[in-house]
Amino acid sequence: MDRFGIVFDRGTFFPGEPVSGKVVLKIGKEISAHNIKISIHGAGRTEWKEVIRNTRYVDGKPEWYDETLCYSADLKILSREEMLWKAKTVSKIPAGHHVFPFSFRLPSSSPPSFEGKHGHIRYGVEAELDRPWRFNQVDRRDIKVSSYLSPSPLSNSPATKKDVKEIGVMFKKGVVKMKVTIPKQFVSPGEEVPITISVDNESSRPARRIRWELQQQSHFHASRDSSLRKKSTHHEQHRDKIKTVAEFSRRTEVPPYTKSEKEMVIKIPALPPTFQSTIIKNEYVLVVKLDTETSLNNTLRCEFALVIGKARPRPSAVPSAPALVDRSDSMPPDYSSLMPLDHSGAGPSEVPPSYEDSISVTKM
Structure with missing residues (x-):
């Protein structure tokens, strides 16, 4: 067999659209x-283990032991199967190049593809050629599913955060103020976002460095069934994972008792979109820091919650009827407003003469 495989029409699919x-x-x-x-199959799963220290009594004496608790949760998204071709009378496929199109529609509530430390959301398509007296031919392909987001007006507006700190511990060095502004909090992968940092250094020590980092904060939910009591109880648990996905540091100089304004640019990397499902939640936080020249209590910090993803396309505008024209005196009259002609009298509206009448000679 030369080739048997799946070819997708595009690389990324969205909820509510056909795969x-x-x-x-x-x-x-x-x-x-x-x-x-x-x-086609789509599902999510979270799982992890937790070891706890317990005690039990053996022959009346306490004994310590380790107990492993298993937590897990499953999310069913879709599972469908279709027959692309089936033999009728003769189970033969002739030599040549054969193409069998397919299409599955994703549920509108489908969460995006995601891979994390304690869980994942995955989609896949599998094609199978059933052959008699031979091993079946199987091809499996993963699907990348993203999602459209509907940003709120607030997330598309400028955002400002402030931090004020009296630096130093035992010997205070004075107050440093920082104000950070970004143009919006809804951003897309590949977009460059400017950051404006205003520093008011009222201390006796200079500010030396500005840093920013983009954090991915993932939250995983799971549960376990416990039979420790007579009645089975349902124990819920969650795990959080914070991962720095981009960062940058730049040396700066804000001398004591001076003010300064700095600008930096963050380019949003290719990342899974912000989303929330019943078992996994994915968020992003932009952290901006200012380091001062003191050994302790020396860093100012501002945080912004970012929504990362692709905005939902606007529906195509329906063509509207042409606007009424404000007619002027110099324009010809609107034919629909002309008065009907009076056909009762003589004039151009009379019935034209016949051919015989036209060629006859009138006698005097």
Whole structure:
């Protein structure tokens, strides 16, 4: 067999839209086959283990032991199967290049693809060629699912955060103030976001460095069934994972008792969008820091919650009727407003003479 595989129409799919493509079969000679079927599957799962120290009594004496608790949760998104081709009378496929198109529609509530430390959300398509008396041919492909977001007016507006700190511990060095402004909090991968940092250094020590970092904050939810009591109880648990996905540091100089304004640019990397499902929640936080020249209590900090993703496309505008024209005296009259002609009298509206009448000579 030369080739049997899945080819998608595009690389990324969105909720509510079809996952479309084709199964390609290229063979140099005729083969026997029962059918060709295709299936799509989407699901999420979280899981982790936790070891706790417990005690029990053996022969009346306490004994310590380790107990492993297993937490997990599953999210079913979709599971469908379709028959692309099935033999009727003769279970033969002739030699040549064969194409079998397919299409599955994703549920509108589908969360995006995601891979994390304690869980994942995955989508995949599998095609299978059922052959008699031979091993079946199978091809599996993962699907990348993203999501559209609907930003609020507030997330598209400028945001400002402030921090004030009296630096030093035992020997105070004075007050340093920092104000950070970003143009908006809804951003897309690949977008460059300017950051404006205003520093008012009222201390006796200079500010030396400005830093920013973009954090991915993932939250995982799971549960376990416990039989410690007579009645089974449901124990819920969660895990958090904070990961720095981008960062930058720049040396600066804000001398004592001076003010300064600095600008930096952050380029948003390719990341899974902000989303929330029943088992996984994914968020992003931009942290901006200012380091001063003191050994302790020397860093000012501002945080912004960012929404990262692709904005939902606006619906196509329906063409509206042309506007009424304000007619002036110099324009010709509107024909729909003309008065009907009076056909009762003589004039251009009279019935024209016949041909005979036109050529006859009037006698005097």
